[in-house]
Amino acid sequence: MSETDPSQIKGFNRARERASRALLEDYVEMIADLAAEFGEARITEIAARLGVAHPTATKAVARLKREGLAVSRPYRGVFLTEAGEALAEQVRARHRTVVALLRAVGVPEDLAELDAEGIEHHVSTRTLKAFEAFLASQGGKTG
Amino acid sequence: MSETDPSQIKGFNRARERASRALLEDYVEMIADLAAEFGEARITEIAARLGVAHPTATKAVARLKREGLAVSRPYRGVFLTEAGEALAEQVRARHRTVVALLRAVGVPEDLAELDAEGIEHHVSTRTLKAFEAFLASQGGKTG
DNA sequence: CGCGAAATGTAGCCTTGGCTACAAATTTCG
């Protein structure tokens, strides 16, 4: 999100981009999780964990493939490309930072995890940096 | 749509609910802002400020009316109902808290405002409470 | 090996939020 000029914001950039990016990140993150756990991510498992019907997951994976983030062969597992892995790592790092930040300001761990999933997609790079700096300055002094 | 069961893990009925509520909150907030500034909220102004075409705003307002959050007569301004005002106040209070929290952890003010708009819709009540507690414990020791 | 179960793919529809184009009402102003 780098549209700082309100007069430039097309409606397109609002809800659309917002939700679009978040969805993409969710899928990449989930595929990475499943790959770590099972060695591959199956459509059915992706769908189940994200709480959607399998055709929905199929569509999303097709989009990931279109964008060069994942690869898969028919009736086989889904795998992330290098770009996909990179995005996944970035997303997970950001997730960890957001959770850590929430915990640092007193949000209970389980709640931090839940809210972070919604929040993380809206944390800009610079804000993330600020979070990291704050956490570093705290140095884990929080109990 | 009563999939509000948290024990269902991350399989909440995701994107739909998420974006839907955020949009509604954005409109209510904007109408409240305009009402405070001009005494009423005109469709054209709502649309302009939210960066959408006016028919998009018209549709959204129709939805607010359907949900009992706003009222309006043809070719006239839009006004919030009591329920709408209540929601607006709640949304604005949350917005202020989120911005304050971001600033408290070192996010620059303008960036805090921008990111807060995306983040606030995903901050649960309990997390908001935690934010308030943290801010209180800080007691304005900043700047 | 063959067959049923499970997994995946495909088709087609729904809803939502966005847009453009055009119609109608209101406001402004000569």
Added chain:
DNA sequence: CGAAATTTGTAGCCAAGGCTACATTTCGCG
């Protein structure tokens, strides 16, 4: 007052993401 400009409403289309139903492929197992 009346015409032009502005505002609002309405119609109709699009894309995205969700779902169900049904087709096809793979897998598990007798």
